[in-house]
Amino acid sequence: MEKLMTEELGGIARHQQYYEAAYRTYLDACSGRQYYLQLLGEADSVVLRKLQEIHHNTHVIVVEPSEDYITEYKELLEHEPHIGRLTFDWLQQRAEEYFSQEAGERCHLIHAIHVLYHVDDLAVTLKNMWDSLADGGSMVVMIESGKSDFGRWRLKVMETLGVPEDKRLATCLRVSSDVIKILDDNNINYSAVSTSPEDIDVTECLKEGSVSGKLLLDFLIQTAYASSNPELRSVLLKYLKSPEFSTRVDDKVVITQYTDVIVARKKST
Numbered sequence: 001m002e003k004l005m006t007e008e009l010g011g012i013a014r015h016q017q018y019y020e021a022a023y024r025t026y027l028d029a030c031s032g033r034q035y036y037l038q039l040l041g042e043a044d045s046v047v048l049r050k051l052q053e054i055h056h057n058t059h060v061i062v063v064e065p066s067e068d069y070i071t072e073y074k075e076l077l078e079h080e081p082h083i084g085r086l087t088f089d090w091l092q093q094r095a096e097e098y099f100s101q102e103a104g105e106r107c108h109l110i111h112a113i114h115v116l117y118h119v120d121d122l123a124v125t126l127k128n129m130w131d132s133l134a135d136g137g138s139m140v141v142m143i144e145s146g147k148s149d150f151g152r153w154r155l156k157v158m159e160t161l162g163v164p165e166d167k168r169l170a171t172c173l174r175v176s177s178d179v180i181k182i183l184d185d186n187n188i189n190y191s192a193v194s195t196s197p198e199d200i201d202v203t204e205c206l207k208e209g210s211v212s213g214k215l216l217l218d219f220l221i222q223t224a225y226a227s228s229n230p231e232l233r234s235v236l237l238k239y240l241k242s243p244e245f246s247t248r249v250d251d252k253v254v255i256t257q258y259t260d261v262i263v264a265r266k267k268s269t
Contacts (some may be wrong), residue, residue, distance in 0.1 A: 008223055009163065010171025013118065015224040019083035022219035031199040031254075035260040042153030047111060048077075048086065058146045061089045061107070063098045070183075095119060099128035106134035113142045116179065123182045130188060136268040142261050145194055150220070150257035153245040157221065160235055172222050176260035183264060191263040200242055206253060 010017050019049060031055065048060065048064065064070050070090055096119040110129050119125040129139055145151050158168050169178060176192070183190050202220070204213030205227075214227035217236055227233050239245055246255045 008225075009167075010222045012172045012218060012222045012224045013172065018218075022215040022224075024044045024156050025204075025215040025217045026200070028212075029201045029204070029216055031201070047109075057085060057087075059087045059089075061091065061098075063091045063093060063095050065092060065094045067092055084207075096121065096125040096128070099125060099132055105130055106137065107133050107135045109140070110137070111140040111142075114141075114144075116141060116143055117174055120170075122169060122174060122178060123185075125244045126179065126182050127186060130186070130264065130266070133266045135266055137266050139177065139266075140261065141179055141264075142259050143174065143176050143179055145258050145260040146177040147194075148197065148257045149245045149255045150200065151175045153239055154221065155256060156239050156245070157235060160239070161232075176262060179262055183262070188264050190262050192260055192262045195259045197256040199256055201252050202246065202255050203252045206237060206241055 012022060048058070062070065062073065064073070070092060074090075095115055110133060112129070116122060116125065124140075133139055146155060154173055158173065166176075180190070180192065199218075202216065203212045205217040205220075206214050217227045217233070218239075219225055220240075221236060223232075226236065240255065241253060246253050248254075
């Protein structure tokens with residue numbers, strides 16, 4: 001299992017087709033499926049609508065490594081009212097690449113909605129984002145809570161497997177407390193609120209031989225083919241079915257998740 005831990009832990013996104021299949025099983029298992037689809041597909045549009053209510057002219061820099069997602073975002077914006085009041089720069093690159101560059105014009109709002117799982121160095125990227133803010137600007141981060149049953153389950157699995165904190169932070173298995181610690185270490189003030197809890201139906205994960213259950217389990221731990229490793233699967237299921245992390249509802253086993261929204265505002269000088 002050591003090879004899996006060092007090379008594949010948290011690396012499911014590197015297996016694109018497998019990731020997409022596992023992600024679909026996750027959406028099917030979520031009680032708030034429509035909520036998550038809307039959150040991932042339209043969150044930027046909601047932010048832009050609010051900005052347009054306050055500012056008549058807004059310049060938007062979109063940083064996204066996927067050409068397909070950029071295309072989808074452009075198509076989504078075509079249906080937005082007053083889109084002509086906005087100007088855009090479309091940058092096909094990763095967030096950490098953009099924010100590692102020498103700062104040019106400062107931004108008044110930077111938001112990272114379920115983005116910071118995938119940057120190589122979480123601490124450096126957060127610090128660079130903060131440094132890129134104009135005085136009076138705001139930084140908004142949305143990320144899985146470490147206090148939800150789901151977040152606590154992931155952290156317990158990592159602890160049981162003996163994965164050091166620095167190695168976990170090098171994977172996508174990050175939670176809101178990781179972001180908060182970095183902000184505290186840099187003396188950055190913030191406020192944090194949590195979204196409403198949503199259930200994930202993990203019943204299939206507990207069924208031997210269930211294909212959808214294996215895909216879902218792999219997605220929950222963000223590791224391709226984790227369910228095919230008997231030792232790792234045993235650890236995952238031990239805690240997944242524990243009353244400490246999951247609840248039985250009728251004939252189902254569910255685990256709750258929610259997102260933390262962290263807002264840091266830079267003081268005007």
